[in-house]
Amino acid sequence: MAGLLGRGASTPDLDRGARLAAVAGPSTYRVVIADDEYLVREGARSVLSAVPGIEVVGLAGDPQELMLVIEETTPDVIVLDIKMPPTHRAEGIEAAHHVREKYPHIGVVILSQYADPEYALELLRHGSNSLAYLLKERLGRPAQLAEAIREVANGGSILDPKVVDALMEAQRRRSRSRLHGLTEREHEVLTQMATGRTNAAIAAGLFLSERAVEKHINSIFRKLGLSEELDINHRVAAVLFFLQRSVD
Numbered sequence: 001m002a003g004l005l006g007r008g009a010s011t012p013d014l015d016r017g018a019r020l021a022a023v024a025g026p027s028t029y030r031v032v033i034a035d036d037e038y039l040v041r042e043g044a045r046s047v048l049s050a051v052p053g054i055e056v057v058g059l060a061g062d063p064q065e066l067m068l069v070i071e072e073t074t075p076d077v078i079v080l081d082i083k084m085p086p087t088h089r090a091e092g093i094e095a096a097h098h099v100r101e102k103y104p105h106i107g108v109v110i111l112s113q114y115a116d117p118e119y120a121l122e123l124l125r126h127g128s129n130s131l132a133y134l135l136k137e138r139l140g141r142p143a144q145l146a147e148a149i150r151e152v153a154n155g156g157s158i159l160d161p162k163v164v165d166a167l168m169e170a171q172r173r174r175s176r177s178r179l180h181g182l183t184e185r186e187h188e189v190l191t192q193m194a195t196g197r198t199n200a201a202i203a204a205g206l207f208l209s210e211r212a213v214e215k216h217i218n219s220i221f222r223k224l225g226l227s228e229e230l231d232i233n234h235r236v237a238a239v240l241f242f243l244q245r246s247v248d
Contacts, residue, residue: 028053029153032069034060034080034095035111036088040136044079044111047139051146061085063095070099075106076153079145081136082112082119093123100130107152109145111136117167120159128157135160157196164194181223189216 031054035041038061045056058073060066062085066078078099082092096108107130110123120133132148138160139145148158159167168191182190185206192202199217203210 028055029077029149030055030057030073030075031149032056032058032060032066032073032075032078034063034066034069034078034084034092036061036081036084040081044139047142048079048145048149051142054146054149063091063098066095067098070103070106077107077109077149079109079111079149082110082114090119090122093119096123096131097126100126104130106130107149107155108132109134109148109152111138115160115162115166117163117170120163120167124157129155130157132158133160133163134158135162151196159195161191161195164191167194182220186216186220186223189213190220193217193220 031048033041033044033048033056035044041059041061045059048054049056057075058069060069060080066080070078078096080092080095082090084091084095092110092112096110099106099108109132110119111134112119113136115135123133124131130152132152134145134148138148151158168187188206189202192205197205199210199213202208203213206213208216
């Protein structure tokens with residue numbers, strides 16, 4: 001098409017289409033799966049390969065192999081286990097940080113058996129963009145896993161609701177936190193915010209109007225001493241910052 005139009009040529013329709021495509025993201029997301037357990041790797045590949053718009057382009061059994069596969073396949077997103085060789089402690093998180101540093105355009109979804117807030121906070125300590133922390137049980141819910149892949153591929157972030165619950169529970173045990181002053185409804189809204197949901201999605205989930213959600217969010221941020229002018233990713237990061245203070 002560029003050859004037909006000539007260098008520098010453009011049309012309003014094509015420009016508009018390109019802008020819409022950039023916002024929507026690619027039609028197919030290329031994914032690499034990393035897990036040291038063969039059955040888990042193959043299970044994840046089977047699950048994701050059945051989802052329209054997801055293409056599994058590579059598999060890896062450890063962080064070193066993962067980096068080689070990334071070089072060979074240029075994925076949009078990697079999905080990896082939290083505990084990998086050699087020590088099976090938190091190599092997945094270390095690998096996620098390395099990938100994000102070397103390939104900032106690649107999104108990362110961590111799959112874990114643990115709803116431990118410390119793992120999630122460690123993953124997100126340098127920022128939340130293009131990162132997700134989900135429990136492995138989401139492999140049984142392909143639509144949710146696919147949603148996380150699309151979200152991180154486009155710069156967003158997602159936390160598993162059970163991880164958010166664990167973060168909130170840890171917060172509630174620390175009355176010295178500023179979050180202690182939130183109402184029960186504000187806690188519910190904050191939990192939804194931390195999972196990356198929009199105001200419209202929060203309203204639908206809690207059976208509220210969008211205006212009511214906005215008022216709750218304004219109240220939450222006022223009580224936490226935060227600016228109300230934050231986009232959804234910054235809101236997640238701010239929520240995590242205050243939750244981290246409550247579990248330290």
